[in-house]
Amino acid sequence: MTSTPTTTHPIPWETLVAYWAGDLDTASSDRLEEHLFGCDECSALAERVAAVTEALRTMIPAFLSPAQLAALRASRLRIEDNPLSPGERKTAAFMRDVDVLLHRLRGLDLSSAERVSVTIRIEETGDVLIDEPSVPFDATSSEVLVACQRHFAVFPPNIVVEVRAREASGKERSASYPIPHVFHGDPGGR
Numbered sequence: 001m002t003s004t005p006t007t008t009h010p011i012p013w014e015t016l017v018a019y020w021a022g023d024l025d026t027a028s029s030d031r032l033e034e035h036l037f038g039c040d041e042c043s044a045l046a047e048r049v050a051a052v053t054e055a056l057r058t059m060i061p062a063f064l065s066p067a068q069l070a071a072l073r074a075s076r077l078r079i080e081d082n083p084l085s086p087g088e089r090k091t092a093a094f095m096r097d098v099d100v101l102l103h104r105l106r107g108l109d110l111s112s113a114e115r116v117s118v119t120i121r122i123e124e125t126g127d128v129l130i131d132e133p134s135v136p137f138d139a140t141s142s143e144v145l146v147a148c149q150r151h152f153a154v155f156p157p158n159i160v161v162e163v164r165a166r167e168a169s170g171k172e173r174s175a176s177y178p179i180p181h182v183f184h185g186d187p188g189g190r
Contacts, residue, residue: 011035011042016049022096060100063118064145065136072100072147082148086175094148094183103146105163108175110142113165118144123158123178137165153183 011032018024019032036043060072073079077099082092085107094101110116116137120130137144144163161177 009035009039009042010045013045013049016046019046020050021099060147060149062130062147062149063132063135064102064147066138066141066145068136069102069145084177084179086177089178089180091180091182092148094150094153094181096184099150101148103148103161103177103179105144105146105161105175105177106142108142108144108163108165108173110137110139110144110165112167113137113139114168115166116144117164117166118146119162119164121160121162122156123160123180124156129155129159148181150183152181155181157181157183 015024015032019029024032036046061068064072069079078097079100079102080095080098081102081104082090083104083106084090092101092103115134117133118130118135119128119132121128135144146161158178158180161179162174163177164172164174166172
């Protein structure tokens with residue numbers, strides 16, 4: 001965590017970015033928030049930083065290729081891996097200091113897959129949240145990479161990810177991954 005000794009006026013852009021990224025310690029965040037409540041100029045600047053931050057967060061696709069993952073890692077995003085096997089029920093804890101919780105869906109042979117599709121459902125109701133007919137996949141490692149992001153906290157916490165792999169012959173294999181989620185801290189919801 002980063003500490004700022006005092007709140008200056010106007011608040012530096014870098015400090016606001018650190019605030020919205022959740023990188024400031026509690027005391028620094030509290031001082032900054034106190035300043036923002038009383039300063040219209042800095043509050044307006046903070047809103048601009050928040051808008052940019054949210055736009056960048058939403059630019060990350062939900063399903064990643066290995067190359068996209070490498071680019072995200074190079075951008076210094078804080079990515080936590082969450083490897084899962086079919087049918088394995090493991091609560092995914094999205095911690096405050098994480099930008100992307102990367103679900104590595106393994107265990108389904110994708111070596112001869114021509115296309116992979118994914119449906120994400122609410123576990124209790126079966127309602128579909130996301131239905132993608134073609135997602136990137138790694139045939140070598142037989143992984144589908146799902147980039148869970150902080151703004152996904154608006155979704156119900158218990159989801160099931162269904163992965164279907166289709167070969168050129170028409171043969172199809174599938175696997176399900178129940179993933180209960182817990183979101184800890186929300187820098188945008190201070």
